[in-house]
Amino acid sequence: LKVLALQIGSFTLRQIKAATNNFDAANKIGEGGFGSVYKGLLSDGTTIAVKQLSSKSKQGNREFVTELGMISALQHPHLVKLYGCCIEGNQLLLVYQYMENNNLARALFGPEEFQLKLDWGTRHKICVGIARGLAYLHEESRLKIVHRDIKATNVLLDKDLNSKISDFGLAKLDEEDNTHISTKIAGTYGYMAPEYAMHGYLTDKADIYSFGVVALEVVSGQCNISYQKKDECFHLLDWARELKERGNLIDLVDARLGSHFDKEQVLAMIKVALLCTNATPTLRPVMSSVVSMLEGKVAVPVLDSEGAIKAEEKIEAMRKHFKGDKDRAVGQNITNSMFTEGLGTGIASLPSAIDLYRIPLDTDYCQNIEEEMVCSVLS
Structure with a gap:
């Protein structure tokens, strides 16, 4: 030592x-x-x-x-x-x-008494900050760092609501060695890039995918994974892709914002998020480009359809869920980003923002989904 x-x-x-x-x-x-x-x-x-x-x-x-x-x-x-x-x-x-305003997950969709009123300008600032932090880790620092667990709980907020990434330094890409790392997977369901979750293929593109998910959460004010019924799961990313197909991306915007947001900025952020969550890693932009797009310095490329076809019943169920159906069961909207372990894959979240800041347990905020899934949140 x-x-x-x-x-x-x-x-x-x-x-x-x-x-x-x-x-x-x-x-x-x-x-x-x-x-x-x-x-x-x-x-x-x-x-x-x-x-x-x-x-x-x-x-x-x-x-x-x-x-x-x-x-x-x-x-x-x-x-x-x-x-x-x-x-x-x-x-x-x-x-x-010490971070006075805890983390982004609690601010957006934590227990109501802990939520913060984040206007659009603040949300945009938070996302740009996350993007800048990741651009530094991936491209500007002396070491090439892949975070591998970017999620709303790993984004802390200071007294001025500036975003700060925590829990970095868990995986390093050696500039003079391989361009990827195949290792024991550590991350959080709903935020992990498919190539990493399924094959353990880790590059900075995995972080970029996770950033895209977080950006959608910031726009919508909702957690990426929500459970309406025990056997029915909705993914915010699926809903965003469906809205893109229908040409109605603006429906993704958090109702709490009302009409008080910059429509051009909102649409740009959603489109950037969808670019970042492309199923093909090589088609995701680098984080420095993401920063430029979010700041309006360069245009967001045209989105290509990934051709997802869904049953109308599923689409209608997602519409009701994400647009705030009053009949959905209380306590079924959960945050699955606190801690994930099991489901037969040996995936576990490593020390994160939760290590630094307690998040009060609330049924609307964090529930066990299956016996093997643990939510490590202190009340």
Whole structure:
């Protein structure tokens, strides 16, 4: 550990204990794959989030050190900042920037009391910020980083509602080695690119696909995966593609926005999202191009139809679901992006924004779908 040349601050255990009031339970804000997370206040008035590595953590010290080294080398306005670390005795601690407005998932479709009123300008700013952060990871940083778990809960919001990507540095593309990594899949259903979910084929195009899904969630204010009945599942991406076929993409817009949005910007964002979620990885744009398209600097290419054919009954069911059918059962709209494990594939979400910020459990926000699916959210 001592040989790591980290360009970050070093904290003593005494400082961390003082900041968190000796890890007082009242300051505990989350529990994740690495262990507990506490809110703290440094002597200079800086509010921090402290991730305490659990002695029972399955990830262990090696992954902890890997995360530490990766994050320390990556600094960008749209990445969560790592202030420093504490490696003392049997304590392994990470000290992060604290995010006042929690995460994007809670802001958009969390329990009603925690939702934020995000106008269109703010939503557009959030998406551009995510795109800029990913462009940095993929194209501008010294390392080529594939996040591999981009989702609304891994996008944190600061006091000014600027978006910051968390949980990055989990997979690296070596510039001088292969252009892809085939590894044990780690991600979240509904956000994973098909080539990654099915074949373990991982490139930056997987992140681009996930970004497209998040962008659709930002426009619609709804989670990508929703369950109306036990045996019926709706995907926001399917609905967006259907609306494209019908030439009525504007129907995707969150009803809470009313008519207060820039129609041209909205349509551009939806079209960019659909480009990003193309089933063919090579047809997805790079993130720097996504930034340019969202900022209106370049035109969005014409979308080609993927020729999806669906039964009229399914289309009508999706229309009612995403347009707010009053008869749909309470508690069936869920967020499936908190934590996913199982379904026979060994897929599990790695330490994420949930590790840093607790999300109160709510039936409208997070429910178990199947016995093998775990939602690791603290109440």
